[in-house]
Amino acid sequence: METQFWFSCLSLIVFVYVLTKVLRREKLNLPPGPRPWPVIGNLNLIGPLPHRSIHELAQKYGPLIHLKFGSASVVVGSNVEMAKVFLKTMDVNFASRPVTAAGKYTGYNYTDITWAPYGPYWRQARRMCLMELFSAKRLESYEYIRIEEMNSLLKNMFKCCGQPILVKDYLSTVTLNVISRMVLGKRYLDKDIENPVVAPQEFKKMLDELFLLNGVINVGDLIPWISFLDLQGYVKRMKIVHKKFDKFLEHVLDEHQERRRSIEGYVSRDMVDVLLELAEDPTLEVKLERHGVKGHILDLLAGGTESSTVTIIWAISELLKQPKYFKKATEELDRVIGRNRWVKEQDMPNLPYIQAIMKETMRLHPIAPILTPRLAREDCKVAGYDIKKGTQVFVNVWTIGLDPSIWENPTEFNPDRFIKKPIDVRGHDFELLPFGAGRRMCPGYSLGLKVILSSLANLIHGFNWKLPDPMKPEDLNMEEVFGLSVPRKVPLVAVPEPRLPLEVYNL
Numbered sequence: 001m002e003t004q005f006w007f008s009c010l011s012l013i014v015f016v017y018v019l020t021k022v023l024r025r026e027k028l029n030l031p032p033g034p035r036p037w038p039v040i041g042n043l044n045l046i047g048p049l050p051h052r053s054i055h056e057l058a059q060k061y062g063p064l065i066h067l068k069f070g071s072a073s074v075v076v077g078s079n080v081e082m083a084k085v086f087l088k089t090m091d092v093n094f095a096s097r098p099v100t101a102a103g104k105y106t107g108y109n110y111t112d113i114t115w116a117p118y119g120p121y122w123r124q125a126r127r128m129c130l131m132e133l134f135s136a137k138r139l140e141s142y143e144y145i146r147i148e149e150m151n152s153l154l155k156n157m158f159k160c161c162g163q164p165i166l167v168k169d170y171l172s173t174v175t176l177n178v179i180s181r182m183v184l185g186k187r188y189l190d191k192d193i194e195n196p197v198v199a200p201q202e203f204k205k206m207l208d209e210l211f212l213l214n215g216v217i218n219v220g221d222l223i224p225w226i227s228f229l230d231l232q233g234y235v236k237r238m239k240i241v242h243k244k245f246d247k248f249l250e251h252v253l254d255e256h257q258e259r260r261r262s263i264e265g266y267v268s269r270d271m272v273d274v275l276l277e278l279a280e281d282p283t284l285e286v287k288l289e290r291h292g293v294k295g296h297i298l299d300l301l302a303g304g305t306e307s308s309t310v311t312i313i314w315a316i317s318e319l320l321k322q323p324k325y326f327k328k329a330t331e332e333l334d335r336v337i338g339r340n341r342w343v344k345e346q347d348m349p350n351l352p353y354i355q356a357i358m359k360e361t362m363r364l365h366p367i368a369p370i371l372t373p374r375l376a377r378e379d380c381k382v383a384g385y386d387i388k389k390g391t392q393v394f395v396n397v398w399t400i401g402l403d404p405s406i407w408e409n410p411t412e413f414n415p416d417r418f419i420k421k422p423i424d425v426r427g428h429d430f431e432l433l434p435f436g437a438g439r440r441m442c443p444g445y446s447l448g449l450k451v452i453l454s455s456l457a458n459l460i461h462g463f464n465w466k467l468p469d470p471m472k473p474e475d476l477n478m479e480e481v482f483g484l485s486v487p488r489k490v491p492l493v494a495v496p497e498p499r500l501p502l503e504v505y506n507l
Contacts, residue, residue: 028386028388029385029386030385031383031385032062032065033065033067034061036067036068039070040070040223041070041071041222042067043070043217043222049482050217051369051482051486054067054076054078054399055399057076058076058396063077063078063081064078064383064385065078069222070221071224072221072222073390073391073392075392075393075394076370076393076394077393077396078395078400079403080406081383085383086374086382086395086438087433087441088438092439093378093380094374094376095377096117096118096119096374096377097118097373097375097440098221098373098375098392100115100221101238102115102213102218102238103115105235106210106213106238106241106242106298108292108294108295111296112295112296112298113125113129113296114299114303114372117375120285121286124285125292125296126439126443128296129444132274132278133274133300133444134443139447142182145181146178149177149178150455150458151507152174152177153171154342154505154507157170157462158505161463161496161497161498162495163495164468165494165495165496166491167491167492167493168309168492171309171313171455172207172305175309176207177189179300179301179304181270182270182447183271183297183301183304184252184271184272184297184301185269185273188248197251198247206241206244207305207306209237210245210302211306211483212481212483213237213238213241214484215483215484215485216234216482216483218232218235219231220232249297250294252297253272253290256273260273271297272293275293303442306485307367307442307485310367310486311362311367312455313487313488314361314488315358316492316494317478317488317492318360318364318365318413319357319460320465320466320467320473320494321473321478322413323473325413325414325415328415329353330499332353332354333354333457333460336350337351339501339504340500340501340504342462342504343461345454348454348457354453354460356415356419357456358452359415360413360414360415362432362434363401363407363432364411364413365480366397366401366434367434367485367486368436368484368485369396369397370395371394371395371397371436371440373394374392374440375390375392376389377389395433395436397432397434400431406431425445425449427445435448462499463498463499464498465494465496466494467494468494
């Protein structure tokens with residue numbers, strides 16, 4: 001009898017608890033959205049290109065929608081007003097990150113700036129980026145590196161004139177060399193280095209894998225009780241790529257620390273040196289451990305190479321489909337720069353059409369079409385709807401870029417629209433947010449803009465571009481692959497031809 005009594009009491013407690021949860025849920029005024037399925041929620045509605053799937057849902061349910069990804073509640077904002085709420089008005093409440101396998105395994109247990117939760121550690125990391133690593137003075141001090149690597153790119157491209165080339169190979173090499181020298185102090189990945197820790201081509205594959213795995217929808221993150229199964233194999237791949245990067249980064253840190261110990265009066269010359277100095281600073285609010293230093297280095301290497309390369313390739317792809325915009329760009333370059341020299345970073349304010357091409361590319365092909373997910377830190381209301389603490393929040397900037405109330409003929413590539421519409425990309429104009437906005441905005445955007453604009457301007461100025469025979473512009477495949485960034489599915493192959501007097505190419 002006693003056992004039955006206690007069993008009845010336990011059953012009553014469970015019943016009351018479940019009933020309370022149900023009643024509480026019914027009282028919530030959630031944003032509109034499709035009815036979720038048991039266990040998987042709305043994951044059945046998300047295809048291989050999530051930004052496009054969510055775009056279709058936004059067309060049906062509106063600019064603020066509620067979804068269930070497994071057991072996770074997700075809210076997506078898909079217009080300028082919602083972006084402002086999440087990234088500006090209520091930015092502090094949506095400034096954290098969800099717990100993910102990517103953050104654990106590729107973000108050094110959430111100690112990089114991308115996946116670190118909002119709090120003292122992340123605020124300190126952000127200050128380090130803005131005040132130390134990406135300050136205007138420091139970026140200016142590295143300009144000679146960007147010039148030397150750009151000259152190397154142009155020389156190598158001139159040697160291949162008249163031949164079909166895989167454009168990504170050239171662009172990823174120059175951006176990787178720039179970032180490697182700025183962050184690590186030298187070309188650790190130069191093909192001429194004897195016994196490299198990681199071969200250059202292997203390192204590029206590692207970066208591609210890193211970006212893919214940081215952007216995928218990992219079912220184990222969303223349905224935790226089956227995470228141990230690793231149904232998609234993503235966690236296994238994360239562990240493998242982490243192990244490869246860790247071996248490389250350990251070598252980098254050991255080499256830097258040995259140099260700092262052996263050279264009296266050693267002066268910091270790269271970003272790893274700066275991070276190691278900060279790690280020794282006793283006044284830091286939160287100590288920067290070795291794994292945190294590695295997390296920051298990996299962020300710098302990955303973020304500084306992928307975003308620039310992907311944007312430039314999409315820009316050239318769009319120009320190859322519509323050569324009339326190539327002509328307008330070269331007319332501006334001939335008028336402002338002339339045909340006897342290359343474009344310098346200081347020239348960019350005088351080249352509004354090159355800037356317009358970059359902006360239009362970022363509108364149609366944003367670096368991150370869905371911004372890295374944020375996490376609601378407290379219960380709140382948005383547009384009259386309830387957003388519970390722990391809800392994952394996405395901003396679909398790709399949908400904003402296709403909003404017909406903002407953009408005329410939004411699916412067309414037309415840089416001219418930015419000549420008439422002076423919109424910035426630095427997080428102030430919410431119609432165009434390639435680097436995000438608010439507290440979690442990409443801290444390296446200023447470096448990214450320098451590399452993208454100078455590379456794009458010189459590639460257009462120095463070369464006429466065409467597709468390999470017998471391809472025509474309409475044959476160019478513009479499909480995407482989704483990850484933390486969205487590169488081309490089919491790598492771009494194009495033929496550069498000299499456009500300037502031959503003596504200009506003697507860099």
